[in-house]
Amino acid sequence: MTNPVQATDGGISAAPLRVPGGGDAPRRGEPVTVGVPWPRGVLRDSAALNLIIGGARAVPVQSRVLDRWSDGSVRWALVDWLADSGADYLLKIGDTPGRAPADTPRAAIRETGKVIEIDTGAALFTINSTSNPNQTPFPFADAKVHGRQAINPARSTLMIEDDAGHVYHPAIDRVVIEDRGPVRVSVRMWGRLASPDAKPTCDLTARVECFAGSTTVRLTLTLTNPRAAGHPDGKWDLGNEGSIYLRRAALSIAMPVETASSPDDAAIRYSCEPGAPLTTAAGDRVEVYQDSSGGENWKSSNHLNRKQEVPLGFQGYRLVVAKAGAGAGNETRGRRATPIVLLQHGERALGAATQYFWQNFPKAIEAASDVLTVGLFPRQSADVHEIQGGERKTHTLHLAYGPDTVTDTPLDWARSPLVPAVDPAWASQAQAAPYLLPRAEDPNADYLALIDAAVEGPDTFERKREVIDEYGWRHFGDIYGDHEAVFDKGERPLVSHYNNQYDAVRGLATQFLRSADPRWFHAMNELASHVADIDLYHTDADKSAYNHGLFWHTCHYIDADTGTHRSYPGRKKVPGGGPSGGHLYTTGFMLHHLVTGDPLSREAAIGLAQYVIDADDGSKTIFRFLDRGDTGHITLSGYGNFHGPGRAAANALNALTDGHRLTGERRFLDKAEQIIRRAVHPTDDPDRMNLLKAEDHWFYTMFLQSLGKYLDHKAELGELDMMYAYGRAVLVHYANWMAAKEYPYLDKPKELEYPTETWAAQDMRKSEVFRLASRHVDDAQRTKLLERAEFFFRYSVRTLASMPTRTLCRPVVLLLSYGNAQGYFQKRAVPPAPAPVGTFDFGTPTRFVPQKDRAKSKLKRLIVMSGLLFVAIAAAVVFLLVVRP
Numbered sequence: 001m002t003n004p005v006q007a008t009d010g011g012i013s014a015a016p017l018r019v020p021g022g023g024d025a026p027r028r029g030e031p032v033t034v035g036v037p038w039p040r041g042v043l044r045d046s047a048a049l050n051l052i053i054g055g056a057r058a059v060p061v062q063s064r065v066l067d068r069w070s071d072g073s074v075r076w077a078l079v080d081w082l083a084d085s086g087a088d089y090l091l092k093i094g095d096t097p098g099r100a101p102a103d104t105p106r107a108a109i110r111e112t113g114k115v116i117e118i119d120t121g122a123a124l125f126t127i128n129s130t131s132n133p134n135q136t137p138f139p140f141a142d143a144k145v146h147g148r149q150a151i152n153p154a155r156s157t158l159m160i161e162d163d164a165g166h167v168y169h170p171a172i173d174r175v176v177i178e179d180r181g182p183v184r185v186s187v188r189m190w191g192r193l194a195s196p197d198a199k200p201t202c203d204l205t206a207r208v209e210c211f212a213g214s215t216t217v218r219l220t221l222t223l224t225n226p227r228a229a230g231h232p233d234g235k236w237d238l239g240n241e242g243s244i245y246l247r248r249a250a251l252s253i254a255m256p257v258e259t260a261s262s263p264d265d266a267a268i269r270y271s272c273e274p275g276a277p278l279t280t281a282a283g284d285r286v287e288v289y290q291d292s293s294g295g296e297n298w299k300s301s302n303h304l305n306r307k308q309e310v311p312l313g314f315q316g317y318r319l320v321v322a323k324a325g326a327g328a329g330n331e332t333r334g335r336r337a338t339p340i341v342l343l344q345h346g347e348r349a350l351g352a353a354t355q356y357f358w359q360n361f362p363k364a365i366e367a368a369s370d371v372l373t374v375g376l377f378p379r380q381s382a383d384v385h386e387i388q389g390g391e392r393k394t395h396t397l398h399l400a401y402g403p404d405t406v407t408d409t410p411l412d413w414a415r416s417p418l419v420p421a422v423d424p425a426w427a428s429q430a431q432a433a434p435y436l437l438p439r440a441e442d443p444n445a446d447y448l449a450l451i452d453a454a455v456e457g458p459d460t461f462e463r464k465r466e467v468i469d470e471y472g473w474r475h476f477g478d479i480y481g482d483h484e485a486v487f488d489k490g491e492r493p494l495v496s497h498y499n500n501q502y503d504a505v506r507g508l509a510t511q512f513l514r515s516a517d518p519r520w521f522h523a524m525n526e527l528a529s530h531v532a533d534i535d536l537y538h539t540d541a542d543k544s545a546y547n548h549g550l551f552w553h554t555c556h557y558i559d560a561d562t563g564t565h566r567s568y569p570g571r572k573k574v575p576g577g578g579p580s581g582g583h584l585y586t587t588g589f590m591l592h593h594l595v596t597g598d599p600l601s602r603e604a605a606i607g608l609a610q611y612v613i614d615a616d617d618g619s620k621t622i623f624r625f626l627d628r629g630d631t632g633h634i635t636l637s638g639y640g641n642f643h644g645p646g647r648a649a650a651n652a653l654n655a656l657t658d659g660h661r662l663t664g665e666r667r668f669l670d671k672a673e674q675i676i677r678r679a680v681h682p683t684d685d686p687d688r689m690n691l692l693k694a695e696d697h698w699f700y701t702m703f704l705q706s707l708g709k710y711l712d713h714k715a716e717l718g719e720l721d722m723m724y725a726y727g728r729a730v731l732v733h734y735a736n737w738m739a740a741k742e743y744p745y746l747d748k749p750k751e752l753e754y755p756t757e758t759w760a761a762q763d764m765r766k767s768e769v770f771r772l773a774s775r776h777v778d779d780a781q782r783t784k785l786l787e788r789a790e791f792f793f794r795y796s797v798r799t800l801a802s803m804p805t806r807t808l809c810r811p812v813v814l815l816l817s818y819g820n821a822q823g824y825f826q827k828r829a830v831p832p833a834p835a836p837v838g839t840f841d842f843g844t845p846t847r848f849v850p851q852k853d854r855a856k857s858k859l860k861r862l863i864v865m866s867g868l869l870f871v872a873i874a875a876a877v878v879f880l881l882v883v884r885p
Contacts (some may be wrong), residue, residue, distance in 0.1 A: 013042075014092040016423040017051075020518060022085035024275060025412045028405065029082035031184060031211040031218075034420040035066060035595045036077050036091060037432030040716075043074040043093060050094045051081055059089065060104050060212065062183045066594055067432070067661070070717045075432045078597040080183040082212065083418060105213030107181035115141075116175065118185050118208075122146065123215040123401055127187060127208070129175035138170045138251075139189070139208050145215050145402035150348065155254035155371060158221070160193050160201065163245040163384045168193035168201050178207070178599070185210045188599070193223070201244055202226070202387065207599070215402030216351075216411070221376065222394040222533075222600070223249065228541035229389030229566075234576020236551075236566035239306030242389025248379035253350050253399065255343065255370040268367045269342040272319055272334055274415050278342070283323040283330075284369045286341060289380045290317040290361040293471035294335030300469035302495045304562050311383035317358065324369075340411045341365045342400075343372050351400035353411040356526075359476040360395075377473075388564070390539035393473050394529060394600065421516035428514075428824075433591065434712060435821035439515040442823035447797050450806060451511065451815050455519040459807040462523075468495045474564060477530025479504060483758065483808040484557055496554040497565045498809055500531045505588025507816025509595060514820065521595075528592040532604045534565050537579050544620035545633045548611045549579025581615065581634040581648035584608055586658040593662075602662060609659025609668050612652045616671075623855040632850030635678055638696050643848045644689055645703035645734075649679040653706040657713050672710060673723045679703060681845035682729035686737045694745050695753060700734075701765040705818075707731050708772030715833050725836035728776045735773035736781070739788050742766055744795050760799040761811035764818040767792040771821055775833040782832075786825070793822045 015036055022030075043049075051061035059081050067076040079091060105121035116127040126142040137153035144150055160168045172191035179186040186209045192200040207220040230241030268281040272288055292298040294316030303310045317337040322329020336358040342351040350372045357363050362385075364375030376395045377385040387393065398414035407413045424438035442448060454461050464480040465471065481496035488494040498504065508524035511517070535551050552567040554560045555574045563569030568576050589605035592598060616634040618624055623631075637646025656672035659665070680703070691697045707727055714724045744763050749755035770789035774782045796819070800806045824830070 014090050015426045017079075017089040017091055017420055018423065018516060019083045019085060019087050019089065019418055019420050022407070022413070022418065023416075025407045025409065025416075027083065027085040027407060027413050027418060029084065029213065030406045030413050030418050031080065031209075031214070032083045032418050032420045033078060033080050033184070033597050034422065035593075035597060036079050036422055037427055037430035037594075038074045038077065039430045039432075040069045040075070041071060041073050043077065044072070046074055046077040048093050049077065049079065050092045051079075052090045052092060053084070053087055055090070060106065060183055061091075062179070062181060064179065066597065075430075076594045080179075082183060083420060085418060107183060107185045107210060107212040109177060109180050109185045109187075111177065116177065116187060118187070118210045120185075120210050120215070121213050123150070123210070125208075125210060125217070125401075127175065127189075128172075130172060136170055136172075139206055139217075139219055143401050145348075148348070149256040149258070150215075150401045151350075152254040152256050152370075156252060158193075158204075158249075158251045160223075160249040160377070161247045161379075162198075162201055163247055164198075165247075166195050166198040166201075168195045168198070170194075170204055170206075171200070172204075179209075181212065183212050201246075203392075214404070214406075216398055216400045216404050216406075216414075219251075219397045219399055220394060221251070221397075222392055223376075223387070224392035224538050225387040225389055226539055226541065227389040228539050229391075229537075231566075231568075231576075231578060232570070234578060235568050235570035235574070236388075236563055236578070237306070237570045238304070238386055238388065238562040238564060240388070243306075243386050245384040245386055246377050247384055248375065249377040249385070250373050250375050250379070251397070252371055252373045253352075253401075254372075255345055255348060255350065265346045266369045267344045269344070270319075270367075271340045271409065271412075272317070272337045274338055274412075278340070278409055281321045281367075283321045285320075285322045285324065285329065285367070287320040287322075287364065287366045287380075288317060288337055288339040288341065289320075289364040289375070289378060290337050290358045291381070292316060292361055293469050294358060295466050295469055295471070297466060297469040297493075300495070301492060302468045302470065302475060302560070303472060305383055306386060306562060308562065309383075311381070313382050338415045339365050340409065340415070341367050341372065342410060343367045343370075345370070349400065349402055349410075351404060351411050353398050353414040354396060355415060355417065356396075356476065359471050360473045361471065362473075388566070390537040390542070391474075392533050392538050394533050419518040419521045421518070421521070422513070424514055424516055432594075433510065433513055435824040436510070436513055437820065437824040437827055439511075441827055442514075443826060444793075444797070444819075444823055446801055447793075447815070447819055447822070450797060450800055451507075451812060451819075453807040454508075454511075454523065454812050454816065455517070457807070461809070461812075464809065467493050470497075474534055475530075477526035477528075478534075478565065479527065479809050479813070481553055481809050483756070483805075483810045484554065486756070486805065486808070487557060490559075494557075495560040496558075497560055498813075499535045499551055499553040499565055499567075499583070500527065500585055500588065501553045501583065501810070502813050503585035503588045503817055504813045505531065505592055506585070507588075507813055509588060509591035510820055511816060512595065513591075524588075524592060525596065528588060528598070528601055532589070532600050536604060536607070544614050544617060545580070545631070546578045547614065548607050549615065550584055550608065551579055552577070552583040579611075580636075581612065581652050582637060584611070584648075584651035584655055586655040590658045590662060605655075605658050606662055609655045609662075612655050612659075612675075613667070613671055616652075618851045621851065623851050626855040626858045627851050629851055629854065630674075630678075630848075631852070632848060635675060635848070636850070637699060640696075641850070641853075642697075643678060643850070644684075645680050645691075645700040646697070647699035647702050649675055650699065650702035650706045653679075653703070653710060657706070657710050661713065676707065676710070676723065676727055676730070678848045680707075680730045680734075682726065682733050682842050683845060684730070684733070686734060686741070692741060694748075694751060694759070698745070698762060701762075701769055704731060704734055704769045705765060705772065708769065711772075711776070711833065720834055720837040722836075722838075722840045725838070725840050726842055728833075728836060729842065731769075731773050732776050732781075735769060735777075735785055738766065738769065739784060742788075742792075744792070744799070746799065757800060757803045757805045757808060757811045758814070760796050760803070761814035763792050763796040763799075764814060767796065768818050768821060771825055775830065789822070789825070793819065 364378035512520035659668035745759035
């Protein structure tokens, strides 16, 4: 990659972008999208961006702002273009748009009443903004390719069938135009799957993306069960109340009616695996069905259903090619399918492909003489498909309504879309992700070797999946928590789901920005999608302490069993519980959104910030009749009713800071500052709080990390006010105490229940705290704090490098997110943070009392008062009846 282009005034004027090669499938004009960071003050209007290929030719580009600096300049812009594989591009700021050839196709959108028309230059798609459940055409009311009818709307729809035989179709409530072209048009739809004969079964969100000059559409479908899940005694299992059971969910696209009169013109072509050529079927029906992962552990107990059975029938996929009336047809088997299926009638064509077909089993694609069907939850499965209360699944498909020319094999590109990347030197210069240093400049080779275990060598995150077969629509994307299985002596591998502990998504996103290596992107993207769908609790129908929270990882050293990704399986000896502030991570979602533009990740980050507010809202609990103040659910950490600097308060503060950055809504920042005042004070005595007792209070460092991030955010906003001064005083106070008292955890192994490699990785947090605090002190203190930062960084890396368990999931994740800033502080001149404006009296610390305790106290007083009142009334009655006859 080239270096960022320097303007004549010394500032940066252009960002280099790189598109990787297409491997065995070179690409021509593949639609790509990437978030591009910008330095503060450089870009005011994203419409001023031009895209150049090969240093000369202008390429059509569109952009919109995802995030702004506090001065109004662009911090992140989402950029779309039609890319050629292996090409270098330059995104420049100009006064006028670059001139693309006059015949360049452009996408446009028109809205007339309740009808939306999308014109790509090759196809015209029509969307109705209202619908009813009577087999409404979906996603398009109509589609034409080069003026010719492309579909039969009456037979092109989404349908689901439940286990009782009720059939449901989309009923759309709201339609929003998200992007308006000229390269990409996107429309989002919200509604439900409804039936005239039954109550709506699940919510539906759809995103339709159309591209200039193309007949191919990217369709993203999210099916959500909005019911609350049953969780008796805090145990969350398959089969509990609130689940819905689907016999099938399928999207069908039918050829226009006139093709039915010429069945002999029909041809079905298919390719089951990447690299396999397109084959013309010797029949008029083709089915590709993936029943299991196809891996060696395909029948893993990871796939237990509500009946304690693994309902998988065979290893891998089957291909069936049949002729009408000729029986079952010819069946062949394979391991892992990523199929393309094309249906052609003369000049008309329909096609379907999806990137993660086998990984999200069970899946199916079927083609008959005039209809193409994608089985999202396919009918061929031996068991019904259970979607737990508050669970959802997102399916992404590429559908061709006519010729597809990006790759020589139509839709081959959709199996593995290109991953465009920003030059890491540019990302570092922008500092839109703070303290980011290009990997190529990082002098800490030993640190890089440790984190590279995630994507290189014999124990990568991808290889870990094979141990427990972490595949299937509910599991794919998650990381196997193999650190939990170290002490397990069972005959089969212990199943443990990581559920984004310590924000693995953030760490993976950071490494992608530092390196532009697509391996980091894929790991980030797959995990973010999984967590947003499965690990978040998508309901309003449970208690506020749970609604829209994030489920913990599987309980320590316990098999997940039928508890799946919900932490607490009923058949195991676990205490029970649910989502809480102790496991709440937003920054990975925020970065994923900024890098990809994915709206689901933005909504996830904001939703978790809102969860903090709602879970702490006393008006939403059963105690509201006695006390309507803050619950304290969101700051309770560890043992002993601790609401000080702990993991829950840390996560809440971080989430609220991210929520404010993404929305600009003041309520998030106000709540963040309330959390700070509740948890810490500049005159705290850490010794008295017993913070050196690692098993109980190691997580105070998490809070100080979040506090440092909050201070950076406030400084960027220019809010150098009382709360900035308060937070700064706390951070420096604790950092100075740490410099005098803290030691590596493993120096005192007898104080640890399990003195494992994780403790050495957690020491990296101390290094981060010292670096953050060093920006808020004078030169002498700064030198001292940076020395301690260096010490703990070196200790953590050196100790882990000597341990055979260094490649286990948890220590690698910790280092992915924490440790990157070391190189930045080594290679860059990091300026001190601004000082507060004014002097402030911080008052004296007050102890927070949670709502439950306040309510109990009030109830006791009421009981006492009621008793006294009863005694007084009884005495009065006695006096009136006896003493004064």
